[in-house]
Amino acid sequence: MPEIKVEGLSHVYSPGTPFEKVAIDGIDLETEHGELVGIIGHTGSGKSTFIQHLNALLQPSSGRILYNGEDINATKASRRNIKYKIGLVFQYPEYQLFEETVFADIAFGPKNMKLGEEEIRERVYEAASFVGIDRDYFDKSPLELSGGQKRRVAIAGVIAMRPDVLVLDEPTAGLDPEGCRQILSNICEYRKETGSTVFLVSHSMDTVAEIAERIIVFNNGNISFNAKPEEVFAHAKELEDMGLSVPAPTLIAESLKAKGLPIDGPVYTHEKLLNEILKAKGANKDA
Amino acid sequence: MLKDITLGQYFPSNTVVHRLDPRTKIVLCIVYIICLFQANTWLAYGLVLALTLSVMALSKIKPSAILKGLKPLIIIIALTCLLNLFYTKGTPIREGWPITYEGIERAVQMILRIVLLIAGTFILTYTTSPIELTDGLELLLNPLKRLKFPVHEVSMMMSLALRFIPTLIEETDKIMSAQKARGADFESGNLIQRAKALLPVLVPLFVSAFRRADELAVAMESRCYHGGEGRTRMNPLKMKKADAFALILGALVLAGFIILRILL
Structure with missing residues (x-):
């Protein structure tokens, strides 16, 4: 059974107004546990809208999403629990940091899961070590850190919930090459040790090509390609027409x-x- | 969710009303309010209603859009209606009842007045973009400069504030989604719990608002912004024939209402 199954998913923003926009137009998709899937597409291709459906932040206009065979939007409880199973790291996640200390910020997710204090501490340590944040930083304010460090703390905040699936929206956007490399290797390391599924969303082909095993190309709310990297990159002409490069x-x-x-x-x-x-x-x- | 708020929302279109100069529309809106407030007979109210409906038809606004905008004011309308209903002196509709015929009349007129007032201002904001609106206001207030009133600064502040409302709403939406993805719950619990749950949204929102303000100030200064002195416009507002026509019509309507008031 596929871990995530998307059936005929469509999403329309502001239906019935002059601002109506079809962001996703009936897509189907299946992924297995442990895969590293790269999602690429031009700005406005629907990729960000799509990933917000994976953890029920957005509800489909039509179609459904199954996680291990169960509809994630079935009940209010399932919509809530899926957020701990499928961890979503937004674009520029450093702007969501709010606690007074790095430790407290990473602990926000586990705390919402109503875990015990010991368990929370253990998870924070584990998540911080995955993203290479030293314990010396735990008592600092997140606002004191550098951009790259902030980003890694924010990613740790999601990893600390120990999701089975980690979805990252443009995790390397706006970072210098060294920061990029570090984050990507953190992600690979995390996946190797936990065996979790990773979705990596990016508009940069180079980032995705480096680590993804499968690439899904979004274009105008549809999936244009869903294949191994070499097969996708063989279509250089089509990719260029979509505003993407090889x-x-x-x-x-x-x-x-x-x-x-x-x-x-x-x-x-x-x-x-x-x-x-x-x-x-x-x-x-x-x- | 947050994006659905209609806060005097502008609906882009290309009708006669949309194309009018914002100054014309602001002046006409004031004329409209004056007419509405000195209306004291059913005939006058009927005329204002007819005027409102015909402008709505001209600007292709659906009545449902205005009704949606009235929703938040339902309590105020209901309260005004009840107070007028019970506290107007006159002949009771039945012996010993507190409700009078005059009260019913007053209540209905008050509801009409509020609804028409809101409808009129809604037509203005529905057909005029916020930028046009502040530009128009700045030009209309220009004479106040003689009195050392900072017209340009105020209108720049207004347009910046208006410009950043959608940005901040979008940002709030994004931060809320991000915190929800970490299991934050904004929908359950009592009032205090809910207020507390907003902290993870408010802190990043304020941090980013200050950052944005700072960046904007730098961006404006690096493009040599130094206040309104000697500043020209990329798209200067120009009065057209339609504006003259609309203003003359407005003046006639105003005169008509005043004559009506004196005669009746």
Whole structure:
């Protein structure tokens, strides 16, 4: 049984007014536990609206979402409980920090779950270590931290609820390359240790290409592609028409191939590109 | 949810009323209110009602939109109605009853007056964008500059405030969603619990409002903003034929109402 099953999901904003807008138009989707799914799409393609349905923040205009076979919008209690099962990290999550200390802010989620004090403490420590926040910071005000640190504290606030599925909306937006790399490796690490499903939403192909196992491309409220990265990136022309680009390594590999270098198979990560170039260089030397 | 608030909301369209100069519309709105407040006969009320309905038809506003705007005022309307009903002296409708014929008349007229007053101002805000409105107001208040009244500053503050209402509403929505995703509960509990539950929303909201204000000030200064002195407009407001026509019509209506009042 798929962990998450989306059936004919549609969402219309402000129905019946001059501002009516169809954000999602009847999408179907299935994901298994433990997958790392990348969601990409142009601004306004419906990807952010879609992920807010996953934890019942938005209710579908039509269609439904099943989590382990049960409709998440069935009752008020199920709508509430799904938020602890499917953790959603919003875009620029650092703007939601509000407590006086870093510790208290990370503990906000677990506290709402009505856990015991010991359990809360344990979860906060665990979540903070996942995102690389030292205990020295626990008593500081979140406002004193740097942008990247704030972001990681905010992510820890969701991880502390130990969700089975972690959904991140543009987790690297507005960070410097080092901050980006750190957050992505934190996310990979977290997934490896807990085995949870991760949804990574981004408009940057390079970010998604680095770590996703499956890529879902949103366009105008519909799903255009839902496949492995190499299959998706093979459609460079269609992606460009949607205002998306293929990852930089793919572009470099393509132009190298055009120049006659022997480059194998699909290339979409920096690592693979490096290997291919080294291989090509070695082959050159032998000749 | 929060986005559904109609707070004098502007409905973009392209009707005759929408195209009028905001100054014309503000002046006509004042004329309308004067007419409404010196109406004291059923004939006068009927005329104002007919006027309102015809402008509504011209600007293609659905009556349901205005009714929606009246909803928050239902208590005030009901209270006014009851007070007038019971506390007006005159002939009781039946011996010993506190309700008089005059009371019923007064109550109905008061309801009409409030509803028409709101309908009139709603037509103004429904057909004029907030920016146009503050621009118009600034130009209308311009003579007050002689009295050292900071007209430009006040209208700039007003347009900034109006500009940031939707932004702040959107931001509140976003922060509420983010806290809900962490299990915050805004819908249950008693009044004190609910007020406390808003803390995780208010703190980030204030932090971001101050940050925005700061950024805006810097952005304005770096584009050489230094008050209204010598400032020109990108889209200067221009009175057109339709405006002259509307203003003359407004003057005639006002004169008509005054004559009506004197004669009757």
